[in-house]
Amino acid sequence: MTTFRPRFRPNRRSVLQGAGALFAGLTLLPRFSLAAEEKKLNFYNWDTYIGENTLAEFTDATGIEVKMDLYADNDELFAKLKGGNPGYDVIVPTNDYLERMIKADMVIPLDHSRIPNMSNIDTLFQDAQFDPGRKYSIPYMWGTVGIGFRKSAVSATPDSWKVLLDSDEYAGAISMLGDQQNVLGAGLKYLGYSLNSTNADELRKVEDLLIAQKKNIKVFAPDNGQDLLASGEVKLCQEWNGDIKQVMAEDEDLDFIVPKEGSLVWQDTLAVPKGAPHPENAMAFLNFILDAKEGAGIASTIQYATTNKAAKELMPAEYQNNPVIFPPADVLIKCEPNLYLGEEAIKQRDEILTRIRAS
Amino acid sequence: MENWKQNPRVFWTLGIPPSVWLLAFFIIPLGFLFVMSFSDKAIVDGQVSITGYDYLTGFTNYIRAFDPLYLGIMWKSVWISALATALCLLTAYPIAFGICFAKDKWKPLLLLLVVLPFWINLLIRTYALIAVFRTQGYLNKILGWVGLGPYEMLYNNFAVVFGLVYVYMPFMVLPLYATIERLDKSYLEASLDLGGSQFQTFMRVTVPLTMPGIVSGVILVFIPCLGSFLTPDLLGGANALMIGNVIERQFKAANDWPFGAALSFLLMYATFGALALRYLFSLRSKGVDV
Numbered sequence: 001m002t003t004f005r006p007r008f009r010p011n012r013r014s015v016l017q018g019a020g021a022l023f024a025g026l027t028l029l030p031r032f033s034l035a036a037e038e039k040k041l042n043f044y045n046w047d048t049y050i051g052e053n054t055l056a057e058f059t060d061a062t063g064i065e066v067k068m069d070l071y072a073d074n075d076e077l078f079a080k081l082k083g084g085n086p087g088y089d090v091i092v093p094t095n096d097y098l099e100r101m102i103k104a105d106m107v108i109p110l111d112h113s114r115i116p117n118m119s120n121i122d123t124l125f126q127d128a129q130f131d132p133g134r135k136y137s138i139p140y141m142w143g144t145v146g147i148g149f150r151k152s153a154v155s156a157t158p159d160s161w162k163v164l165l166d167s168d169e170y171a172g173a174i175s176m177l178g179d180q181q182n183v184l185g186a187g188l189k190y191l192g193y194s195l196n197s198t199n200a201d202e203l204r205k206v207e208d209l210l211i212a213q214k215k216n217i218k219v220f221a222p223d224n225g226q227d228l229l230a231s232g233e234v235k236l237c238q239e240w241n242g243d244i245k246q247v248m249a250e251d252e253d254l255d256f257i258v259p260k261e262g263s264l265v266w267q268d269t270l271a272v273p274k275g276a277p278h279p280e281n282a283m284a285f286l287n288f289i290l291d292a293k294e295g296a297g298i299a300s301t302i303q304y305a306t307t308n309k310a311a312k313e314l315m316p317a318e319y320q321n322n323p324v325i326f327p328p329a330d331v332l333i334k335c336e337p338n339l340y341l342g343e344e345a346i347k348q349r350d351e352i353l354t355r356i357r358a359s
Numbered sequence: 360m361e362n363w364k365q366n367p368r369v370f371w372t373l374g375i376p377p378s379v380w381l382l383a384f385f386i387i388p389l390g391f392l393f394v395m396s397f398s399d400k401a402i403v404d405g406q407v408s409i410t411g412y413d414y415l416t417g418f419t420n421y422i423r424a425f426d427p428l429y430l431g432i433m434w435k436s437v438w439i440s441a442l443a444t445a446l447c448l449l450t451a452y453p454i455a456f457g458i459c460f461a462k463d464k465w466k467p468l469l470l471l472l473v474v475l476p477f478w479i480n481l482l483i484r485t486y487a488l489i490a491v492f493r494t495q496g497y498l499n500k501i502l503g504w505v506g507l508g509p510y511e512m513l514y515n516n517f518a519v520v521f522g523l524v525y526v527y528m529p530f531m532v533l534p535l536y537a538t539i540e541r542l543d544k545s546y547l548e549a550s551l552d553l554g555g556s557q558f559q560t561f562m563r564v565t566v567p568l569t570m571p572g573i574v575s576g577v578i579l580v581f582i583p584c585l586g587s588f589l590t591p592d593l594l595g596g597a598n599a600l601m602i603g604n605v606i607e608r609q610f611k612a613a614n615d616w617p618f619g620a621a622l623s624f625l626l627m628y629a630t631f632g633a634l635a636l637r638y639l640f641s642l643r644s645k646g647v648d649v
Contacts, residue, residue: 104409233494357600
């Protein structure tokens with residue numbers, strides 16, 4: 001019986017070479033760091049969270065090309081970097097996640113001598129409880145979570161969490177954010193507790209409150225409450241102020257308010273993750289972002305509150321005095337930042353959210 | 360090439376790349392998750408570590424997964440997936456039948472129409488559904504012209520089931536088409552000639568002969584439905600929580616990979632159960648290959 005023998009008959013050497021090439025291909029390329037830093041920067045950012053021309057202007061000024069990838073929430077950012085940095089140079093974590101990353105040794109200290117524009121930062125944000133001395137981060141934007149609403153569809157200005165959490169008035173026309181910090185946080189504030197409570201009794205009361213109210217909540221919308229509001233799907237939504245500001249620009253009938261019980265005040269930061277392939281470029285980028293003119297460009301595109309004092313001064317009065325961007329001081333004083341509560345507390349709160357959703 | 364020993368070089372050259380691929384991208388990651396499901400987060404200085412683990416500590420994650428809370432969510436996922444699969448079957452069967460009995464020149468086009476949605480990303484298709492079904496969406500607009508509505512069609516369990524049916528329909532149509540196409544039409548004629556009614560012929564000849572396609576389709580639809588998280592997330596209401604959402608949250612928001620891994624493996628055992636059922640069916644179908 002003749003056996004079919006193909007003409008392709010590799011010898012041992014060529015097989016080994018092929019295998020070698022295969023393994024080389026499997027290694028993650030961004031981890032190769034070249035001796036002289038190449039003119040590249042990998043920026044991992046939220047969607048629609050940078051100035052229209054900022055990246056192009058940075059490339060013009062420094063010759064460094066920026067590749068921007070987008071993530072939808074802090075959890076995605078954290079999960080991606082947890083197993084090792086896949087090649088990002090600059091990330092934009094929110095304060096509590098930055099705190100967690102500092103504790104987990106996932107970010108590198110900044111070289112302040114290369115970021116002279118840090119002097120542009122508002123004195124309020126020069127230092128931070130979650131990052132003493134701003135060793136690991138520079139502030140980017142800050143804001144609040146509150147209630148976005150359709151003016152023509154509400155009987156009165158919804159200035160309390162009560163309308164979302166403890167009332168039948170808008171049954172089936174309410175959307176809430178989807179994460180445990182905000183869902184439980186709103187309930188805790190409404191009942192007069194701290195947003196960062198880990199007290200089992202207090203959390204139990206919030207759980208009961210939300211389970212009772214769930215029939216009136218249309219949807220837990222992780223990141224599209226503003227679209228639901230704009231399209232008329234809901235009348236009230238718990239949302240980030242900047243997201244509502246963006247749809248308010250297209251619809252006069254929408255407005256935003258921070259409830260009188262207080263709410264979450266957050267701060268997004270720019271940091272450099274451990275293992276960043278281009279740390280030098282990252283420092284140059286952070287400095288560029290803190291430039292007054294660039295900061296103003298970013299603020300006018302994304303319409304969040306800038307932490308950059310010099311940039312704020314360049315902005316029109318319409319921005320500087322906008323109550324949606326900069327809530328009144330008497331409400332702001334009742335707002336709290338999210339703190340990193342530890343892994344056990346996160347697990348406890350996640351299970352509460354699961355119980356609320358599954359009930 | 361009956362025997363690899365006669366051609367070891369060819370065997371190794373062709374065999375190594377897929378084996379390396381399978382090992383590196385399937386077995387090793389899955390093994391890692393398997394180990395993870397028996398592990399716990401490490402305790403460092405009395406604090407639960409953020410990124411460290413104590414490996415192979417026991418069954419705590421599985422015990423937690425058998426809490427009524429999670430069993431309830433799993434049961435609901437099975438129930439929604441079963442409903443979506445049944446609706447898929449009911450809709451796909453006539454479609455597959457129609458394609459098989461269409462003129463030959465139309466068949467490729469009809470099959471293309473079934474496969475076409477595959478070329479579009481799942482997320483985009485789901486958003487398209489939202490645009491159609493939202494309260495001020497296209498469907499309500501059309502209903503409005505005849506004086507009906509608007510109805511609230513999104514953000515409830517109906518929307519989730521509909522979304523799953525829409526997304527996984529091709530997985531049902533294609534295996535059904537393949538078996539119906541191979542069906543020997545003379546059996547149908549024989550049944551009709553011998554006095555069977557159309558209904559009897561369908562139930563007692565067509566369905567048993569196409570059972571392998573039905574079983575394949577049911578499995579191909581049921582398994583991905585069971586693990587879906589995007590559809591309930593985007594189309595479901597305040598209640599919409601499937602086990603896929605809980606797993607996703609463990610790997611992201613809750614940062615509890617061991618528990619997420621345990622839930623994933625429980626889901627996988629359910630899948631193995633479904634495959635075992637398929638095997639039993641194939642034994643019963645007396646050699647008709649799927």
